[in-house]
Amino acid sequence: KNQVEQSPQSLIILEGKNCTLQCNYTVSPFSNLRWYKQDTGRGPVSLTIMTFSENTKSNGRYTATLDADTKQSSLHITASQLSDSASYICVVSATSGTYKYIFGTGTRLKVLA
Amino acid sequence: SQTIHQWPATLVQPVGSPLSLECTVEGTSNPNLYWYRQAAGRGLQLLFYSVGIGQISSEVPQNLSASRPQDRQFILSSKKLLLSDSGFYLCAWIPRLQDENTEAFFGQGTRLTVV
Numbered sequence: 001k002n003q004v005e006q007s008p009q010s011l012i013i014l015e016g017k018n019c020t021l022q023c024n025y026t027v028s029p030f031s032n033l034r035w036y037k038q039d040t041g042r043g044p045v046s047l048t049i050m051t052f053s054e055n056t057k058s059n060g061r062y063t064a065t066l067d068a069d070t071k072q073s074s075l076h077i078t079a080s081q082l083s084d085s086a087s088y089i090c091v092v093s094a095t096s097g098t099y100k101y102i103f104g105t106g107t108r109l110k111v112l113a
Numbered sequence: 114s115q116t117i118h119q120w121p122a123t124l125v126q127p128v129g130s131p132l133s134l135e136c137t138v139e140g141t142s143n144p145n146l147y148w149y150r151q152a153a154g155r156g157l158q159l160l161f162y163s164v165g166i167g168q169i170s171s172e173v174p175q176n177l178s179a180s181r182p183q184d185r186q187f188i189l190s191s192k193k194l195l196l197s198d199s200g201f202y203l204c205a206w207i208p209r210l211q212d213e214n215t216e217a218f219f220g221q222g223t224r225l226t227v228v
Contacts, residue, residue: 004156041122043203043219044157089156101205101217103149103157 002027004092004104012110017080021107023073023090031093035064035075038087038106047075047088080111116140119204119220126227132177132191134223136204139185144206146187147217148179151201163187164209199227 036044048064090104149157159172161179204220
């Protein structure tokens with residue numbers, strides 16, 4: 001069964017600190033993995049996309065890693081800001097005719113001043 | 114530019130009442146369209162997807178139905194809402210021609226509360 005699991009479920013950090021979010025998946029056949037940021041009551045916004053051959057990709061203060069062998073990904077946020085408070089969702093795309101997206105349950109991040 | 118409109122933003126409906134959520138895409142043709150639901154504390158779950166007018170595939174058996182009367186219009190409906198239908202509903206579209214870098218675009222979502 002295609003599944004995407006994320007940890008931790010929630011995280012509270014102080015402004016300026018770094019944090020790392022984890023994503024494990026059992027999706028096959030794998031196409032790509034994305035990290036989305038979802039503000040409360042809004043649609044997800046893509047942060048990074050990684051294909052099978054990519055190990056790391058950065059987008060400003062966000063750096064994603066992918067280990068296709070162990071089927072794990074992480075999202076590292078550097079020097080957190082209050083505006084980083086949101087849910088971060090790992091999404092794995094399966095190549096099954098219509099590129100179905102399998103969403104993780106997300107990590108709710110709260111950055112405190 | 115491509116845009117996706119989803120409405121209403123919030124909705125409170127009594128149990129047993131009907132539902133109609135509408136999603137409209139602009140700036141593209143022949144998109145694949147999707148309806149997702151996010152229950153409280155849960156991830157997004159794919160409900161329906163459509164690859165063309167009148168073509169609907171359901172991922173999860175449920176109290177809901179979907180229709181695509183026009184190429185750029187995707188409607189989520191229910192004849193009688195249940196309490197368990199409460200959640201955050203997202204419409205998304207993906208270009209018909211896809212590769213491993215294809216992006217999905219999401220609407221702003223509808224917060225449905227069934228009381």
